[in-house]
């Protein structure tokens with residue numbers, strides 16, 4: 001087995017963490033840059049595999065674009081290649097080919113794209129054959145499956161001859177990601193209007209203006225450090241996370257509010273944010289509709305702290321890198337907690353059972369970077385093994401190097417006994 005064993009630190013946990021930059025902001029900036037013929041100067045692009053894959057595919061003349069496991073790369077490039085009239089086969093990992101894309105393909109077809117499915121209707125791989133702009137400039141689209149379809153359409157909208165009006169139907173999930181898209185578009189000169197009451201977004205046809213753009217550090221990646229601060233046993237522990245701003249485009253900056261209840265105080269500085277410890281609540285309810293990527297972090301943190309956590313808005317977790325609800329249910333048991341469904345597909349509860357087993361827990365990661373990083377902070381309370389640690393490369397390649405700043409990260413070779 002390929003794994004890492006994490007040791008429990010003795011004494012206060014103190015470190016300055018550089019963090020990866022946001023793959024969400026990076027991938028949007030890259031699409032907009034491509035639409036300006038690569039005239040923007042993008043600074044601090046993410047080293048995340050999802051972003052590096054986007055860079056590689058934007059430069060490639062290959063007819064097959066393999067996005068690996070990168071959801072934004074799949075959705076954003078499908079819209080970009082379609083409206084720029086490129087012939088491409090879009091594919092990815094087996095899991096990517098189980099993640100739905102029919103809602104985006106239907107919308108692009110309405111706008112004039114010729115797209116066919118290579119295997120299963122509604123799922124990658126897809127073949128993009130060309131684009132004949134239709135007179136239609138209005139599209140209705142569901143808002144409750146993935147906001148990435150909406151962001152993908154919005155970013156290409158200024159290049160359409162008649163612009164685009166999107167009518168969002170049903171509940172809207174991950175809204176801060178749509179707002180991030182709109183803010184980046186406006187920065188690059190887009191003319192648009194969003195009416196959240198009427199659930200309508202209108203984008204005028206108008207070319208983007210090339211400009212320099214600097215990407216912020218990743219708040220989703222920061223969440224693991226918040227969990228580490230919350231679980232650190234020494235009350236004088238202190239972490240500084242570099243490159244984060246109080247006013248962020250990223251909805252996952254909600255971790256500041258969530259972690260206040262779990263015992264972490266945030267102080268913003270000129271260089272980032274300083275985390276210190278404060279008393280924690282014994283129970284917490286949180287709606288993750290608009291910050292789904294934080295759910296695993298908070299669930300594991302609550303389980304280890306003995307906090308009863310009620311989670312709502314986690315339906316979309318089932319169609320991400322893995323079924324994250326099922327993965328959490330299986331792995332939380334190994335650290336003496338359970339994730340119980342209270343109300344069908346809507347309300348869940350993390351119940352810490354308080355019976356930590358003496359056996360060293362070995363956490364499976366299901367090809368999901370967030371499973372690895374969400375469970376790593378367990379090491380603040382007890383030794384833990386994280387299997388297939390390389391999964392972190394999707395969003396935060398230097399995660400284990402950063403972990404080594406605060407604790408011992410021991411690589412475990414294939415076939416060795418981890419029970420020691």
Ligand SMILES: O=C(O)C1=C[C@@H](OP(=O)(O)O)[C@@H](O)[C@H](O)C1
Nearest residue numbers: 024072146147148174177293316
């Ligand atoms: O637009 C984005 O950058 C993202 C949107 C979210 O996906 P959904 O909109 O599918 O929830 C989030 O989970 C993902 O990690 C990144």
Ligand SMILES: C=C(OP(=O)(O)O)C(=O)O
Nearest residue numbers: 069070071072293320321
């Ligand atoms: C869901 C995620 O990414 P994507 O959907 O872009 O693969 C994530 O990073 O947690």
